[in-house]
Amino acid sequence: MNVRVLGDNLEAWTLAGALAFTGCAVSMEQPTLPEADSDIAEPDLLQLLEQQHLAGRLQLGAGEEAADLLLVTRRLPSMDELQAAIQGFVAKVKKQPESRPLIALVQSVALGTTDGLQAWLNEQGAGHVRVLFWPAFIQSGRALESVTRPERILLGTRDKQVVSTMRRVLSPFNRSRDTLMVMPPLEAELSKLAINGMLATRVSYMNELARLASDKGIDIEQVRQGMGTDSRIGFQYLYPGCGFGGEAFLGTLEQLNRELGDLNEPGLLSSVFAINEQQKDLLFQKFWRYFKAEISGRRVALWGCSFKPSTSVVEGSPALVLIEALLAHNVEVHVYDPMALPALKRRLGNRPGLVCVDSAAAAAEGADALMLVTEWKEFWNRDMAAIQSSMQTPLLLDGRNVFDPGLMAELGWVYSGIGRGVSI
Amino acid sequence: MKDCPAVPVLQRSAARIPHLRDLFDSDPARGHELRATGAGITLDYSKQRVDTGVLQALAQLAEQAGLSEERERLFAGEVVNRTENRAAWHTALRTPTALQTTEQQCVEEQLQRMTLLVDRIQSGVWRGFSGKRITDVVNLGVGGSDLGPLMVTHGLREYSEPAVRGLKVHFASTIDGSQLFDLLDHLNPETSLFIISSKSFTTIDTLSNADTVRSWLGSHCVDEALMLRCHFIGVSAAQQKMSDWGLPSDNQLHFWQWVGGRFSLWSAIGLPIALALGMSVFRRLLAGAHAMDEHFRTAPVLQNLPVMLALLGIWNVNFLDIRAHAILPYDGRLKYFPSYLEQLEMESNGKSVGQDGELLDYSTCPVLWGEIGANAQHAFYQLLHQGTQSVASDFIVAARRYEALDHYAHQEQLLAQHQLNIANCLAQSRVLAFGDAAVAPDDNPWRRYPGNQPSSTLLLEQLGPESLGALIAAYEHKVFTQAVIWNINPFDQWGVELGKQVALQLQPLLQDPDAAAVAGLDASTRELALSIQQQQSGSEGGAA
Numbered sequence: 001m002n003v004r005v006l007g008d009n010l011e012a013w014t015l016a017g018a019l020a021f022t023g024c025a026v027s028m029e030q031p032t033l034p035e036a037d038s039d040i041a042e043p044d045l046l047q048l049l050e051q052q053h054l055a056g057r058l059q060l061g062a063g064e065e066a067a068d069l070l071l072v073t074r075r076l077p078s079m080d081e082l083q084a085a086i087q088g089f090v091a092k093v094k095k096q097p098e099s100r101p102l103i104a105l106v107q108s109v110a111l112g113t114t115d116g117l118q119a120w121l122n123e124q125g126a127g128h129v130r131v132l133f134w135p136a137f138i139q140s141g142r143a144l145e146s147v148t149r150p151e152r153i154l155l156g157t158r159d160k161q162v163v164s165t166m167r168r169v170l171s172p173f174n175r176s177r178d179t180l181m182v183m184p185p186l187e188a189e190l191s192k193l194a195i196n197g198m199l200a201t202r203v204s205y206m207n208e209l210a211r212l213a214s215d216k217g218i219d220i221e222q223v224r225q226g227m228g229t230d231s232r233i234g235f236q237y238l239y240p241g242c243g244f245g246g247e248a249f250l251g252t253l254e255q256l257n258r259e260l261g262d263l264n265e266p267g268l269l270s271s272v273f274a275i276n277e278q279q280k281d282l283l284f285q286k287f288w289r290y291f292k293a294e295i296s297g298r299r300v301a302l303w304g305c306s307f308k309p310s311t312s313v314v315e316g317s318p319a320l321v322l323i324e325a326l327l328a329h330n331v332e333v334h335v336y337d338p339m340a341l342p343a344l345k346r347r348l349g350n351r352p353g354l355v356c357v358d359s360a361a362a363a364a365e366g367a368d369a370l371m372l373v374t375e376w377k378e379f380w381n382r383d384m385a386a387i388q389s390s391m392q393t394p395l396l397l398d399g400r401n402v403f404d405p406g407l408m409a410e411l412g413w414v415y416s417g418i419g420r421g422v423s424i
Numbered sequence: 425m426k427d428c429p430a431v432p433v434l435q436r437s438a439a440r441i442p443h444l445r446d447l448f449d450s451d452p453a454r455g456h457e458l459r460a461t462g463a464g465i466t467l468d469y470s471k472q473r474v475d476t477g478v479l480q481a482l483a484q485l486a487e488q489a490g491l492s493e494e495r496e497r498l499f500a501g502e503v504v505n506r507t508e509n510r511a512a513w514h515t516a517l518r519t520p521t522a523l524q525t526t527e528q529q530c531v532e533e534q535l536q537r538m539t540l541l542v543d544r545i546q547s548g549v550w551r552g553f554s555g556k557r558i559t560d561v562v563n564l565g566v567g568g569s570d571l572g573p574l575m576v577t578h579g580l581r582e583y584s585e586p587a588v589r590g591l592k593v594h595f596a597s598t599i600d601g602s603q604l605f606d607l608l609d610h611l612n613p614e615t616s617l618f619i620i621s622s623k624s625f626t627t628i629d630t631l632s633n634a635d636t637v638r639s640w641l642g643s644h645c646v647d648e649a650l651m652l653r654c655h656f657i658g659v660s661a662a663q664q665k666m667s668d669w670g671l672p673s674d675n676q677l678h679f680w681q682w683v684g685g686r687f688s689l690w691s692a693i694g695l696p697i698a699l700a701l702g703m704s705v706f707r708r709l710l711a712g713a714h715a716m717d718e719h720f721r722t723a724p725v726l727q728n729l730p731v732m733l734a735l736l737g738i739w740n741v742n743f744l745d746i747r748a749h750a751i752l753p754y755d756g757r758l759k760y761f762p763s764y765l766e767q768l769e770m771e772s773n774g775k776s777v778g779q780d781g782e783l784l785d786y787s788t789c790p791v792l793w794g795e796i797g798a799n800a801q802h803a804f805y806q807l808l809h810q811g812t813q814s815v816a817s818d819f820i821v822a823a824r825r826y827e828a829l830d831h832y833a834h835q836e837q838l839l840a841q842h843q844l845n846i847a848n849c850l851a852q853s854r855v856l857a858f859g860d861a862a863v864a865p866d867d868n869p870w871r872r873y874p875g876n877q878p879s880s881t882l883l884l885e886q887l888g889p890e891s892l893g894a895l896i897a898a899y900e901h902k903v904f905t906q907a908v909i910w911n912i913n914p915f916d917q918w919g920v921e922l923g924k925q926v927a928l929q930l931q932p933l934l935q936d937p938d939a940a941a942v943a944g945l946d947a948s949t950r951e952l953a954l955s956i957q958q959q960q961s962g963s964e965g966g967a968a
Contacts (some may be wrong), residue, residue, distance in 0.1 A: 285555030292650050293551070328549040 001025070001169055004065065006085060007073030011106055011248070013137045014143040015071055017045055020052035022172045027062035037309025037342040039313045045144045064088040066096060069169070070103045073136070075251055078102050079116055084118075094126050102162060104134040108192045108252040111259055114156055114185035132157040132166065133185045135192040140246065141310030148172075152179045156188025193256040197269055200253055202237040203244055204275040210240035220419025221401055240418040242373060242399030243280035245307030245316025279418075280318035283371045283397045284325040286416055286424040290369070290395055299332040299392065301367040303360055304374025306340035314343045318399065319373045327353045336363040338376055361387060368393040375400035385411050397424075425742070425786060425909055428488035433481040438743035441473050443876045444857040451475070462719030462729040463712065463894035464882040471857040472736050472816075473744060482735040483725040488908040498904060499721055505915035506779060511682040512915040514900065515717045517690035518710040518869065518893070530648065530680070534692055538677055542698045545617065546588045553645040553654045554614045562594045562607060563696040564637070565621030566629040569659070571767050572623075572689030572896075573696040576709065579892055582757075582828075585702030591702035593793040599629040604636055613644040613655075620658045621693055623685050625665035628924070632863040634669075649726035659692045664868065670772045684915050686767050687900060705889050712893025720901040730901030733880070737816070737902065738909055740878060741787050746814040750804075751794030753820040754849035757887055761820070762794030765899055772903045772914035779911050788910045790816070797821075798848050808856060809873055817856065820895070821849045822887040823942070853879045937961075 003026045005016045013034060014269060020026040033049050052058040058223045070089050071295040076082040093101045101267060103121075105114055111225075114133040121129050133156030138146045150173060155166055163182050167174070174180055183191070183403060206224065213220040219241055228235035244250075257269050288295060305319035306312055319335070326333050334355045335344065341356045348354060357363045360379060364370050364387045372379060380402055396408055398417040408415035415421040425431065441447075448454060448470075448769060458470035458479075474482070498504050501513040516528045524532055544550040548557035574595045618637050620631045634656075645651040648670070658666040659677045666676045675690035687698070690710055698706040720730045740746040749769075751762040773789035795803060797819060808815050825842045829835040855862050859875020866872070880899075884891045902919035907914035933941045934953055944951045 117754070281555075281557075287550075288551060288555030292647060293555075293654060325549070328544075328547075 001069060002065075003027070003069045003071065004062075004067035004089065005071045005073060006089075007071075007106075009073055010042075010140055010143055011138050012071070012073040013040050013049060013149050014045060014138055015106065015136060017048045017075065018057060018144065018147040018173070019169070020055075020057040021048060022169075023057070024169070024307055025057055025059070025342075026052070027059040027065060027067070029062065031061035033060070036313070039140075039311070039315075039343060041312065042141070042143050042310075048144065053127075064092060066092040066099070066101065068099075068101055068165075070101065071106055071134075072103065073106045075107050077110070079113065079120070080338040082113065082117060089414055090121065090124060090126050090129065093129055096126075097128055099128065100161065100165075101129050102165060103131045104166075105131065106134055106136045107248075108135060108255050109133070109189055110255060111186060111189050111193075113139070114189060124369065130157070130159050130162050131185075132159070132162050133188045133192075134166065135188065137195075138248070140248075140313055141308060148420055150174075150179060152181055154188055155180065155182045155285070156185035156189060157182065158184055165302060183283070190259075193252055193259065196252040197256045197272075198285055199237045200244065200249075200276070201272050203239070204279075206238050206240040206270040207275050207279050207418070212422045213419035217423065218419070219405070220417075223419075225366065240401065241275050242283055242418060243318040243321070245318065246313065247315040250316045280321040281325065283318070283373070283399050283420070286397050287326075287331075287369050287371070287395075290414070290424050295326075296330040298368040299366055300368045301363040301365075301391075302327055303337075303363065303370065303372045303379055304340075304376055305335050305337045305344045306374050309376045310339075312339040312343045314340050314347050319344070320347065321359040322371060322373065323348065323351075323354060324408065326382050327351060334363040334367065336360045337374065338378060340374075359391065365390045367391050369395040369397055371397045371399060372402055373399050375402050384408065384413070388413060403408060425489060425902060428485050430485035430488055434478065434485065434739070434743050437475075437478045437481060438739075441475065441478065441744075444473055444878070445859070445861045445875060447473065447475060448858075453765065456833060460723075460727050460729045461734045462723060462727075462898070463715035463764055464885060464891055465648045465716075465729060465894055465898065467729045467732055468881040468883065469732060471881070472739070473876070474736070474739060478739065479726055481797065482739060485738070485909060486725050486731060486735060486905070489776075489911070490906060491725075491908050494826060494908045495904075499717075505684070505913060507913050507916045507918070512684050512687065512904075513680075513682045514684065514687035514690055515714075516719065517679075517683065518714040518897075520711070520714060530881075531671055531691075538692050538698060539703050541677070542695070542703050545699060546591055546702075550617070551654060551945050552614045552616070553641075553647070553650050556614045558591070558617045559615040560592045560594065560609070560611050561617045561619060561699050562596055562604075563619045563621060564596055564630050564633045565619070565659075565693070566597040566599075566627060566687030567767060567771075569621035569623070569627075569630065569693055570799055571760065571764045572686070573694060575582055575758075575764040576694070576892060576896075577700045578760050579757045579887065580697075580701055580705060580709075580889055583701060583705050583889055585704060588700070591699060593696050593835055594667070595627065595696070597630060601633060601636055604633055608637070608640050611640050611754055616655065618656050619695055620656060620666075620669075620671075621660070621695075623661045623679070623688065623693075624682070625658070625660040625662040631665060631669075657695070659695055686771055687915075689896075701889075708889035709893040712888075712890030712895075713897035714893075715890070716894040716897035716901070720897070722788050730898045731905050733818075733898065733902035733953060734905035734909070735882060736878075737790070737906055739818040741790050744814070744878075745787075746816050746878070747787065747790045748813055748815040749792040750800075750808065750815055750817040751792065751820070752797035752799040752817055752849075752852075753794070754845050755820065755825075755887055756796055758820060758837045759796055764790055764896075765794065768899060769903055771913060771917050771920070773836055773907055773910065774919065775910075775912040775914075777912070779913055784910070785913070786910070788912060790908070794818075797852065798845055801848065801852065805852065808877060815877060815916050817853070817877070819849055819853050819879055819881040820884070821846060821881065822884040822891075824886045849881070876908045 001024045003019050003024045005012050005026060005028045008030050016026045016028055033053060033264060076085055093099060114131050118131040121127060135154055153170055153174060155163060157163060167180060210220045224238050226235050228238055260267055260269055302319060305314055305317055307317035323333050332353045334357050336357050336359060394413045396413045396415045401417045405415050405420050416424045454470045460467045473517055499515055501511045501516060503509055503511055517531055521532050545558050550558055552558060569573050577593060594607055620634045641651050641655055652670045653672050657675045658671040660666050661679050661681055663678060679691035683691050686749060694706055697887055725731050751765050753761050769792045770789055776784050799806055826835055826838045855873060855907050856877040856879055857875055859873035903914050942950050
């Protein structure tokens with residue numbers, strides 16, 4: 001099958017690599033593979049892309065051509081932009097009226113986009129081109145795995161022939177049990193949005209509980225365990241923390257918020273957003289309170305700046321909020337992150353007071369507070385006594401509840417997590 | 425004024441000036457001719473009871489009274505407030521940066537400090553005691569520290585920068601704490617910031633409000649220094665008094681003794697305007713006022729919009745004996761404009777002693793009041809049309825509105841409302857002038873309209889930061905011009921002092937349980953005080 005991939009993001013490269021791997025001839029407009037320090041650079045994915053490129057199944061720098069399947073992975077908020085993006089492809093396939101090319105929308109879209117685009121194609125005399133909604137549930141950090149071992153494959157279409165074509169293409173990823181779910185496009189579109197909305201709601205709910213826990217001297221971690229054992233709830237997405245991020249996740253949430261949007265009666269999701277924004281600022285507020293606003297001229301160590309571990313993406317990360325707030329108050333920020341420092345530098349540029357360092361220990365030296373923002377595994381079993389001895393003030397603000405409050409207190413830290421430890 | 429040769433000419437003219445109906449009959453072109461335009465505002469004064477002779481004499485009166493010389497002194501920053509021996513240099517506050525003299529550079533310096541503060545608050549850098557961003561700002565001020573900022577903030581709301589729309593700005597002025605009582609009920613102490621605005625920093629109304637806020641915040645934040653640092657900004661000409669109250673110097677904005685309170689919205693007193701609308705909007709307001717300053721400084725008398733406002737006022741008060749003046753903006757955004765002008769005009773020119781200390785034997789400022797015109801039609805217009813008082817009126821209306829709403833379904837309806845509003849504005853000034861003559865005659869005696877009530881119409885192309893700045897400056901210069909002709913000082917307000925002193929004397933007496941304490945008062949006040957004491961102790965007894 002000939003596949004054309006439109007886009008240059010994690011979804012684009014992951015799907016291109018995975019489909020080429022199954023023998024599809026994949027073409028992309030991008031002239032080169034992603035750089036090793038780019039946001040997309042997940043090691044297994046890069047390796048796969050290189051192999052497929054060498055094997056000739058992944059064509060780079062390819063011009064617009066007809067194909068059996070067009071994957072639209074770019075976020076195109078308006079119908080106009082979407083139409084403009086596929087115009088070239090439609091022009092090519094219009095010349096082959098006997099073919100049955102597919103256009104799959106991979107990103108979350110405004111409700112009705114799939115049907116709307118089909119209607120537009122019909123008007124253009126390209127009704128033989130079929131549009132389907134095929135949301136990619138790609139998680140950064142384990143992108144390839146999320147395509148090759150999906151929990152479910154969701155297809156939004158009413159067309160049996162489309163289903164059978166897609167079932168065939170995706171069969172390599174749908175072997176141990178049939179995970180293919182088919183529903184009409186509108187339902188599929190809302191399902192994609194609703195999943196993200198639910199996950200975000202769980203996290204914000206936990207953060208709200210964590211605030212209460214903090215006020216009352218309750219350890220939220222034990223409460224989390226207690227909640228998770230209820231099989232109706234489960235353990236996933238119950239971690240309180242200093243805010244969730246990620247471009248795709250936040251983008252989908254914003255889309256859902258727009259769909260739900262009623263400025264006069266803000267609903268649940270607007271509170272979910274507001275709580276998350278508040279959480280991103282929380283470590284700064286604790287720092288402020290601890291020093292009674294006397295923070296100018298101090299120094300803070302930031303451990304982690306990607307929005308989650310195993311990725312170099314900083315978009316939507318609480319680190320960005322914290323760095324801006326700290327720099328604005330003339331606080332020096334020393335950041336360490338195993339992967340995301342190049343992305344951070346690209347995002348913020350050279351800023352006075354912002355220092356990127358190459359080890360966690362170096363970041364902490366002379367600091368008045370240590371803020372743990374991303375729960376990279378390498379932070380878990382540090383010699384926290386040694387870290388503390390190099391610091392100016394033993395203040396540990398754990399945004400991901402990585403450390404044990406009792407142990408940290410024994411070591412002499414003023415330890416404050418999200419809903420556990422000392423309430424600041 | 426009395427010594428000016430133009431005065432007897434004007435007195436004779438006043439005796440023979442015909443009904444407005446006849447003025448229009450004999451000079452059909454007056455609608456086209458009797459107008460002045462400055463800084464984008466058009467003043468139509470054809471419905472004033474003047475003719476060419478009157479206008480010539482009024483122009484002479486202005487010159488004979490020494491307007492040119494005194495205006496020069498005003499713009500040069502020389503002493504024009506003679507009883508307090510200082511300048512009234514509000515024009516310096518809006519001089520563009522590039523044109524500022526060395527002496528005026530302090531203005532830009534404070535504007536820069538204000539910009540920094542505004543940026544920090546609007547962008548969320550400024551934090552409350554608990555580290556949270558500020559969501560609400562409350563301006564504590566009264567008189568000039570309240571009316572101007574309130575009026576402009578309300579008037580230009582639709583021009584606010586998109587980035588500042590999350591910040592809510594409130595105003596609390598009353599000495600009885602009513603507004604604070606409402607606000608403190610729903611404000612979050614962690615995210616509320618208070619501006620204490622007072623030129624002298626001794627205004628008891630404002631400081632008693634500030635003390636109430638201070639104790640309210642104190643119950644949430646025990647660290648007083650932290651609370652003062654995170655929740656109060658002072659704006660005053662009295663730096664030491666701000667420091668004495670406990671405001672850190674970083675939280676102080678200054679202006680100068682040469683800025684009169686009711687002329688101060690252009691200074692740091694405008695902080696709530698900048699916070700609510702954005703610093704760029706505030707700068708545009710200043711630019712509009714400067715354009716009017718230049719017009720006032722340079723335009724010939726009969727084409728000079730503020731001077732004409734002043735001369736027509738003098739003609740009405742001193743020669744036609746019209747002692748009331750209504751301000752009628754046909755625009756809901758100018759809701760607070762009449763109360764702003766009430767202070768500007770009546771506190772400035774409500775005087776009866778001349779610059780030389782002699783009692784005047786002619787009238788000065790008329791009673792001035794107003795309301796949104798279309799609403800006032802359902803309130804006091806009856807008196808204007810059929811009452812026994814002569815009243816002069818200023819109609820204010822914008823030609824263009826609601827243009828930015830072109831993507832809203834209700835734009836068409838709103839545009840239709842705007843046209844209806846304009847039709848009402850024009851209809852009312854027409855009926856006031858012509859009375860019955862505007863329509864077919866009616867024999868019913870209760871349906872007779874005598875007309876001949878003079879009015880001016882101020883036409884703005886649009887109400888925006890520049891045009892509002894120009895409009896306010898026009899009235900400021902009107903007030904100044906009238907004061908020159910009346911030979912009074914518009915920049916002092918001794919009349920408001922005595923009441924403050926007596927209130928201070930009465931305050932302890934009211935609290936004294938001994939009835940003898942009030943014995944020395946006049947019979948009326950004494951009886952009132954005793955009744956109040958009884959009712960207050962009665963309610964305490966009841967609660968116990």
